[in-house]
Amino acid sequence: MSALSLVPNADRVAADAAALRAPLAIRGLTVSYGQQPAVFSVDMTLRAGAMTAIVGPNGAGKSTLMKAALGIVTPLSGRITAFGAPVELQRHRIAYVPQRASVDWDFPARVIDVVLMGMYRDLGLLGRVRAHHRDFARDCLDRVGMTDFADRQIGQLSGGQQQRVFLARALAQNADLYMLDEPFAGVDAATEKAIIAVLKGLRDEGRTVLVVHHDLATVAEYFDDVLLIATRKVAEGPVTQVFTADNLQATYGGRLATQQIDRLPGAGA
Amino acid sequence: MGADFVTLSLTPILIGALAAVACALPGNFLVLRRQALIGDAISHVVLPGIVVAFLITGAVATLPMILGAACAALVAVALIEAVRRLGRIEPGAAMGVVFTAMFAGGVLLLEQSDTSSVHLDVEHALYGNLESLIWLDASGWGSLTDPVALAGLPPELGRIALTLVAVALFTGIFWRPLALSTFDEGFARSLGIRTGALGLALVVVSALAAVAAFDAVGSIIVIAMFICPPAAARLMTDRLGAQVGWSVVFAILSAILGYVLAGYGPGWFGLGASVSAAGMIATVSGVILALAAVFGPRRRGAIVAT
Numbered sequence: 226m227s228a229l230s231l232v233p234n235a236d237r238v239a240a241d242a243a244a245l246r247a248p249l250a251i252r253g254l255t256v257s258y259g260q261q262p263a264v265f266s267v268d269m270t271l272r273a274g275a276m277t278a279i280v281g282p283n284g285a286g287k288s289t290l291m292k293a294a295l296g297i298v299t300p301l302s303g304r305i306t307a308f309g310a311p312v313e314l315q316r317h318r319i320a321y322v323p324q325r326a327s328v329d330w331d332f333p334a335r336v337i338d339v340v341l342m343g344m345y346r347d348l349g350l351l352g353r354v355r356a357h358h359r360d361f362a363r364d365c366l367d368r369v370g371m372t373d374f375a376d377r378q379i380g381q382l383s384g385g386q387q388q389r390v391f392l393a394r395a396l397a398q399n400a401d402l403y404m405l406d407e408p409f410a411g412v413d414a415a416t417e418k419a420i421i422a423v424l425k426g427l428r429d430e431g432r433t434v435l436v437v438h439h440d441l442a443t444v445a446e447y448f449d450d451v452l453l454i455a456t457r458k459v460a461e462g463p464v465t466q467v468f469t470a471d472n473l474q475a476t477y478g479g480r481l482a483t484q485q486i487d488r489l490p491g492a493g494a
Numbered sequence: 495m496g497a498d499f500v501t502l503s504l505t506p507i508l509i510g511a512l513a514a515v516a517c518a519l520p521g522n523f524l525v526l527r528r529q530a531l532i533g534d535a536i537s538h539v540v541l542p543g544i545v546v547a548f549l550i551t552g553a554v555a556t557l558p559m560i561l562g563a564a565c566a567a568l569v570a571v572a573l574i575e576a577v578r579r580l581g582r583i584e585p586g587a588a589m590g591v592v593f594t595a596m597f598a599g600g601v602l603l604l605e606q607s608d609t610s611s612v613h614l615d616v617e618h619a620l621y622g623n624l625e626s627l628i629w630l631d632a633s634g635w636g637s638l639t640d641p642v643a644l645a646g647l648p649p650e651l652g653r654i655a656l657t658l659v660a661v662a663l664f665t666g667i668f669w670r671p672l673a674l675s676t677f678d679e680g681f682a683r684s685l686g687i688r689t690g691a692l693g694l695a696l697v698v699v700s701a702l703a704a705v706a707a708f709d710a711v712g713s714i715i716v717i718a719m720f721i722c723p724p725a726a727a728r729l730m731t732d733r734l735g736a737q738v739g740w741s742v743v744f745a746i747l748s749a750i751l752g753y754v755l756a757g758y759g760p761g762w763f764g765l766g767a768s769v770s771a772a773g774m775i776a777t778v779s780g781v782i783l784a785l786a787a788v789f790g791p792r793r794r795g796a797i798v799a800t
Contacts, residue, residue, distance in 0.1 A: 313686065327680055332677045332734075334734060338733070350671070351667065
C-alpha cells in the first residue's frame with residue numbers, strides 16, 4: 226500500500242462526516258443468496274428529513290438492501306450505521322413496513338392487534354396493554370383512515386386496507402426513520418394517495434423516509450432523493466439531478482425503451 | 495363414579511388430559527407457522543432417541559431418555575434443514591423423509607437390541623400404556639387428601655404435570671414475540687427479536703412435551719394433540735388468545751371423552767373388551783376437528799368478506 230492512499234481525500238472526509246450522523250449510512254454492503262450477489266459493494270448515505278426512493282429493476286437487490294440495513298438478512302460484508310451508531314442500538318428509532326405479501330393474512334388477529342405490535346418495544350415481554358396504548362393505536366389507525374376497522378379480522382381486509390394497517394403499525398413505532406418495502410404494490414389509487422400523504426406528513430415533521438419503489442412514473446412526484454441500483458449502485462442524490470435518462474438506461478439496461486424514459490415525468494434526457 | 499373410578503380411571507384421564515394440553519399449547523404456534531409436520535417429526539424421532547439412550551445407559555431411566563429424545567429432536571431439525579437446503583426439497587417432503595427414516599431406524603435398533611427384559615417395544619411406543627397408569631393406593635375420593643396414598647401416584651403424573659408447567663410458562667412468557675414472529679418474521683427481526691433462536695426454542699419445548707407425553711401415552715396421541723386441537727380451535731375464533739384457549743378445551747375434551755369411550759364404549763354396544771385409550775383419544779380429537787371444519791364459525795366459507 227502506498228503512502229499516498231493515506232492522505233485524506235477532501236470529498237471523502239466530507240462524505241464520512243455527513244455519514245456520521247445520517248439516519249442511515251451504508252458502506253461497502255455486499256449481500257448474497259447462494260453464489261450470486263444480490264447487492265454488491267453498495268455505499269449510500271440517507272439525507273435526514275428527506276423522502277428517498279430505492280429504484281431498480283426486479284431482482285436488483287432493492288428489498289435485500291433494505292433488509293440488510295435492518296439486520297434482517299446478514300450481509301457478507303459492509304458497515305451499516307443509523308444515526309451514527311450500529312443499527313442494533315437504534316432499533317427504537319427505526320420503523321419497518323415489510324412487503325404486504327410476505328405475511329399470512331389468515332393469522333388470527335384483529336386490525337388493532339397488528340397495530341399494537343408496533344408498540345412491542347414499549348410493552349416488552351409481559352407489559353400490559355393499557356388504555357393509552359390502545360388510544361395511540363387508534364390514533365395511528367385514524368391517520369391512515371382505518372378507524373372503523375379496528376376490530377376487523379385482518380383476513381377480511383382488501384390489499385389496500387392491509388397496507389394501511391401495516392403503515393399504522395409503523396406509525397405506532399413512532400420512529401425517526403421509516404423504511405417501507407413496496408408500499409404501493411397492489412393497492413388502489415385512494416390508498417396510494419393516503420399513504421403518500423402520511424409519508425409526506427412524516428417528512429414534514431423532520432423524519433426520514435426510505436421507500437423501495439417500482440413505479441418510475443411517480444418517482445419525481447413523490448420523492449426528494451433517489452437511489453438507483455442494479456445489484457451495484459448506479460447513482461444516488463436528489464431526484465432532479467440523478468433521475469436522468471442516462472442513469473435510468475444504466476440501471477435498467479436494455480429493458481427500458483428510450484421512448485418510455487422520455488415519457489417519464491422528471492426524467493429529461 | 496366411586497372408588498373404582500379413582501383407582502382405575504382418574505389418573506389415566508388426568509395424565510391423558512395434561513399430556514394433551516402440553517402438546518396442544520406449542521401446537522398452536524406450529525400449526526400457524528405451517529410447521530405442523532414438525533410435531534409429527536418430533537414425536538417419531540423420539541423413539542430412536544429413547545432406544546439409543548437405553549442402549550447407552552442399559553436401563554429405562556427417565557432422565558437419559560428425555561435427554562436422548564431431546565437430542566434426537568435436535569438432530570432431526572438439523573437433518574430436515576440439511577435435506578431441504580442441500581437437496582433443494584420442499585420442507586414438508588424433507589420432514590417426511592427425515593422422521594420416517596429416523597423412526598424406522600429406531601424400530602430396527604429396538605429389534606436388534608435386547609430389550610426383552612424391559613418395558614420397551616414398538617407397540618408401547620405407538621399406543622403408550624395409559625390404561626396401566628392406575629393409582630393402586632387409592633381407595634376412593636378421600637385418597638386425594640391422604641398423603642400416604644398420594645405418594646403412590648404414578649410417577650408419570652408428576653412428570654407430565656411438571657412438563658405442562660414448563661410448556662405453559664414458555665408459552666406465557668414468550669407469547670408476544672412468538673405471536674409476532676409467527677405472523678411477520680421480517681418485522682419481528684427488525685425489532686431485534688431473535689427469531690431463529692425463538693423458533694428453535696419452540697421446537698425444543700415441543701420436543702420436551704412430546705417426550706413427556708410419549709412416555710405416558712405413546713406417539714399417536716402426541717401427533718394428534720400437536721395438530722388436531724389447534725387446527726379445530728382456529729376454526730372457532732379469529733383471535734390468537736381465544737384460539738389457544740379453545741385448543742386447551744378441545745385437548746382436555748378429547749382426553750376425557752376418548753378415555754371414557756375406550757373403556758366403556760364397547761360395552762354400551764354389547765362388545766366385549768375395551769379398546770386402546772390412546773387410539774380413541776386421538777380419534778376423538780380428529781372427530782372434533784371434523785366437526786369444527788363443518789360447523790366452526792370461522793371455517794372457510796363461513797365468513798362473508800365485506
